[in-house]
Amino acid sequence: MQFIETRGNDGVKAKEVSFSEAILSPIASFGGIYVPKELPEFGTAFLEKHIESHYKDLALDVLQSFEIDIEESTLKEALSCYDAFDDPSNPVPLEKIEDDCFVMELYHGPTRAFKDMALQPFGYILSKEAQKRGENYLIMAATSGDTGPATLETFKNKDNIKVACLYPDGGTSDVQRLQMVTEEAENEKVIGVVGNFDDTQNMLKELLDSDDFKSELERRNIKLSAANSVNFGRIIFQIIYHIHGYLELVRQDEIAMGDKVYLVVPSGNFGNVLGAYYAKKAGLPVKKLLVASNINNILTELIDSGVYDMESRDLIKTESPAMDILKSSNVERVLFDKFGSERTKELMESLNTTGKYMLTGRELISLQDDFEATYSEDCECEDYIARYASQGYIMDPHTATCMKSYENISHKGLKTIVYSTAEWTKFSTTVARALGNDTIESDTEALAWIAENTDESVPSIIEGLFTKEVKHGKVVEKELIKDEMLRFL
């Protein structure tokens, strides 16, 4: 299957590209992104076929339904990453927390956050494609927490790929920072930056735009790619677990085949819920997609009123930092799907020049056909964490943003799947505070306190971080990033 561009074609780039081209060079004409030309069918016939399937077999069929230009053997090797998850027989467990509410735990991979679900197999495929073409790629990431560790983890020691990861010094949790700075692989570089996440992201953008840096890359025969969630190579892996979750409900006799369900997705860049949107559109019986946000509730405003307004907002730091986002890149793919490339280009240009856009009344109704939205403040999330802990289930603050949404619809008689995007161990000081201990300052203390006071234990991958050698101790000022990078390359 071919991939087309959300903002139309500029006459210079190819009008359509293959999957491998779309993942190696993910930016399309006019700054747009790639989307599949059409969607496969994941309706009841497909679901019946997979009622007994292991996650990996379901995944292979989903990938092959898109007719992507990646060999079956490569796909199978990529999917074997799930064998290293906590339970290889079911890498994505579904836990019942209420009669009609289930949590799909997407965090049982190596970095304990849902980014692994897609980045793990994606990294393998990207490296294989680079090798096949005899090309070398540099992946640069600015991270406030989860993307950095997951990107480093997937590309470590992979041929033909180098990774450089910038993080704001002091802007991540201890666990997240240690996951990055203890990275041992020779092909990866981690740089702490003096400043906040916005500064870090701006520095990365400046560097990538600088002609100087570009010609240095060219001289070294290195191409740039991106592993952020605008890359369709990540989205495709985020369709699979929505189908798997539905099948689990059927297997557990909670629903009959064909019954509709609600999906509640804690959202930032909109990649996770976009995967659910594609699954719904392809036939998965979903009543509504419920988009959960924190106080940076730009998506709530969009879905409630049709206005996307970055202009009148400042980013607010919250206890669910992976959702502290104003520019939610994957919304563009929904706009394209519903309103076409011309309108998408118009809306995105308006966003770039004025910081906002507004949908028409009709467009808003179309958006609300599929989506509903809510947001929760930090104190509400802490209340939900405490409440579910008292029922024996510990959730992280991102997952907790979903619970209000569930409560609002719980009288409707349909089952709900809530997506859990991080293990509590990554945000342990917040969880400890929610459980009543507000004197704890560090992750080590919080992890120990929670392990002592609940039934949870700290996985060895997390525990081991605190004694691992720091390999990337450097924190630099903005001016020195380029020198650091060139030394690494």
Ligand SMILES: *Cc1c(COP(=O)(O)O)cnc(C)c1O
């Ligand atoms: C990345 C992330 C999110 C947001 O997911 P999107 O696909 O960007 O909407 C939510 N929670 C956690 C823990 C994450 O790491």
